[in-house]
Amino acid sequence: MFVDEIKVPIDLNKFIDSQVPKSVRRFIVPMIQQAYELVEASIQEVSFLKWALGKMHRGHLDHLAVQFVLYEACKKGTLGNITAQIMPNSIKSAYHVELRTSNVIICINRAKDEHTTARKAIYRSFLQTKNQLYYHFDKQEIQEEPGYLELTHNHVEGEVSFINIGVPNGKGRWVERINLTKELYALDGSDKEKENEIEKEQLIRFKNFAQGVLEDGGKS
Numbered sequence: 418m419f420v421d422e423i424k425v426p427i428d429l430n431k432f433i434d435s436q437v438p439k440s441v442r443r444f445i446v447p448m449i450q451q452a453y454e455l456v457e458a459s460i461q462e463v464s465f466l467k468w469a470l471g472k473m474h475r476g477h478l479d480h481l482a483v484q485f486v487l488y489e490a491c492k493k494g495t496l497g498n499i500t501a502q503i504m505p506n507s508i509k510s511a512y513h514v515e516l517r518t519s520n521v522i523i524c525i526n527r528a529k530d531e532h533t534t535a536r537k538a539i540y541r542s543f544l545q546t547k548n549q550l551y552y553h554f555d556k557q558e559i560q561e562e563p564g565y566l567e568l569t570h571n572h573v574e575g576e577v578s579f580i581n582i583g584v585p586n587g588k589g590r591w592v593e594r595i596n597l598t599k600e601l602y603a604l605d606g607s608d609k610e611k612e613n614e615i616e617k618e619q620l621i622r623f624k625n626f627a628q629g630v631l632e633d634g635g636k637s
Contacts, residue, residue: 429583429584429592429593430593430595432564433566433582433583433584433593433594433595434595436518436520436521436523436564436566437499437518437523437566437582438497439600440497441496441497441499442582442595442597442600442602443600443601443602443603444490444495444496444602444603445487445496445568445580445582445597445602446577446580446597446598446602446603447602447603448486448487448490449483449486449487449570449577449580450576450577451486452479452482452483452485452486453479453482453572453575453576453577454575455482455485455486455619455620455623456475456478456479456482457575458620459478459482459620459623459624460475460478462620476527479527479570479571479572480525480526480527481623481626481627482623483525483527483570484513484514484525485514485622485623485626485627487501487514487516487525488501488503488514488626489622491516496516498518498519499516499517499518499523500516500517500518501514501515501516501517502514502515502517503515513525516568520564521564521565521566522564522565522566523565523566523567523568523582524565524566524567524568525567525568525570526567526568526569526570527569527570527571528569528570528571528581529571530571530579531569531578531579531581531596532590532591533569533589533590534567534569534585534586534589534590534591535567535569535585564584565584566582566583566584567581567582567583567584567585568580568581568582569581569582577598578598579596579598580596580597580598581594581595581596581597582594582595582597583595
């Protein structure tokens with residue numbers, strides 16, 4: 418084997434930071450908190466969700482809402498060069514939002530705690546096996562792009578408890594991660610009246626987004 422063919426794992430922490438820098442990460446925590454508040458507002462808006470049915474589906478609604486707020490943020494350019502696409506899984510039985518940079522695909526998932534990654538899914542397994550992050554000594558560039566990152570989140574009583582972005586090991590744990598709640602993040606300075614007005618508009622957009630993703634991947 419020639420020397421220029423040798424590949425070694427890159428510094429994952431630096432790579433994560435290069436793809437999702439602090440200037441972008443600082444917005445993600447308040448956005449996801451807003452997503453949880455949007456779910457609560459949706460439950461209050463729809464009477465039958467106030468019963469046990471709402472609690473039963475809270476996790477799924479959280480997942481959809483987080484995808485929704487990040488999708489909208491990308492469309493507005495709030496997350497810098499990160500873009501968003503609505504994509505099917507490998508067997509096209511469900512749709513999800515993927516965030517993308519020029520080098521990585523970032524999948525968004527709800528996890529039970531900050532130390533674990535999301536449960537196994539076909540599209541995540543495919544991305545992990547097909548997109549590896551390696552650094553080439555001689556060429557000084559990342560090989561086999563794009564790579565794969567995962568963003569996980571959860572809350573306690575509607576308040577963000579953790580938000581991680583990093584590289585999962587495919588077995589439910591992290592290889593490397595950054596907990597965004599441990600960093601400084603932006604605070605929403607909007608007044609309450611304006612916030613409530615936006616919330617009503619968001620409820621309509623969220624409903625349309627959720628319906629589109631569930632029915633046909635957002636094509637409607």
